[in-house]
Amino acid sequence: MNTSDLAPGLVLGEGVEIGEDVHIGANVVIHDGVVMGDGCEIHDQAVLGKRPRLGARSTAPRDDPGALVLEPGSAVCTGAIVFAGARICRGAVVGDYGAVREGAVVGRDSSLGRFTAVGRHVTLGARVRIQNSCLIAPHVVLEDEVTLAGNIVITEDETVGRHGPGYVKPTTVLRRRCRIGASVTLLPGIEIGEEAFVGAGSLVTRDVPARTLVMGSPARVVRELSDEELTGR
Numbered sequence: 001m002n003t004s005d006l007a008p009g010l011v012l013g014e015g016v017e018i019g020e021d022v023h024i025g026a027n028v029v030i031h032d033g034v035v036m037g038d039g040c041e042i043h044d045q046a047v048l049g050k051r052p053r054l055g056a057r058s059t060a061p062r063d064d065p066g067a068l069v070l071e072p073g074s075a076v077c078t079g080a081i082v083f084a085g086a087r088i089c090r091g092a093v094v095g096d097y098g099a100v101r102e103g104a105v106v107g108r109d110s111s112l113g114r115f116t117a118v119g120r121h122v123t124l125g126a127r128v129r130i131q132n133s134c135l136i137a138p139h140v141v142l143e144d145e146v147t148l149a150g151n152i153v154i155t156e157d158e159t160v161g162r163h164g165p166g167y168v169k170p171t172t173v174l175r176r177r178c179r180i181g182a183s184v185t186l187l188p189g190i191e192i193g194e195e196a197f198v199g200a201g202s203l204v205t206r207d208v209p210a211r212t213l214v215m216g217s218p219a220r221v222v223r224e225l226s227d228e229e230l231t232g233r
């Protein structure tokens, strides 16, 4: 790692590729091998391409996660950390103090709010909107145009860490254009159907059918959504 005069306080690793018209704020750290397309914006104190420092008992893979790729026109805001092996697609924005772990993909024109953390190998489709302070567990899939309000927790491990080595964590999928209200928790392995709506404060313990409104703890189906209530974006 070396200091660089491209921007004030910039620390630059080996083999970094930086496109044209890139804006880099103050005190940014760019680790080895990061690939950054034209027109990217990197705000003050962001860290790009960090390798994870796993705990002694972590079951996360320890192989090389590969390069972080920032596609053209993407942005990483103040204090955010985007790990090696992630991909931030064209026009996507990682909000202030956000974190995006190895192997995660943030789809085209998607945006992550302040303090939102995206786990390993999460896949976010195009135009996904996630507000502040959400926690997305590893391997979760959000299809195109899903919206998450603030303070949502999507979990992955039924046993909260007490499983044996053979335990396969269930996959959680949020189908296209579904919407999740503020402060919702999703238990592991849930499928939220296309255009479904989960009311604020719900605890979701079962799959949610497409186009239905659910709410409560545990969340129950209240009714089907009318055409006027669909997002229609």
Ligand SMILES: CC(C)(COP(=O)(O)OP(=O)(O)OC[C@H]1O[C@@H](n2cnc3c(N)ncnc32)[C@H](O)[C@@H]1OP(=O)(O)O)[C@@H](O)C(=O)NCCC(=O)NCCS
Pocket (backbone or CB within 6 Å): 149, 150, 180, 181, 182, 183, 198, 199, 200, 201, 202, 213, 215, 216
């Ligand atoms: C679910 C929601 C869409 C309301 O749906 P609705 O069908 O219009 O419901 P109503 O407001 O007519 O309320 C119907 C009943 O459900 C209850 N209710 C409403 N929202 C609820 C919720 N999130 N959880 C539990 N009960 C709820 C109401 O108290 C009411 O109960 P009552 O009949 O005993 O008085 C709305 O409450 C909600 O959660 N919106 C999401 C807000 C949000 O998180 N925004 C984030 C972006 S800032």
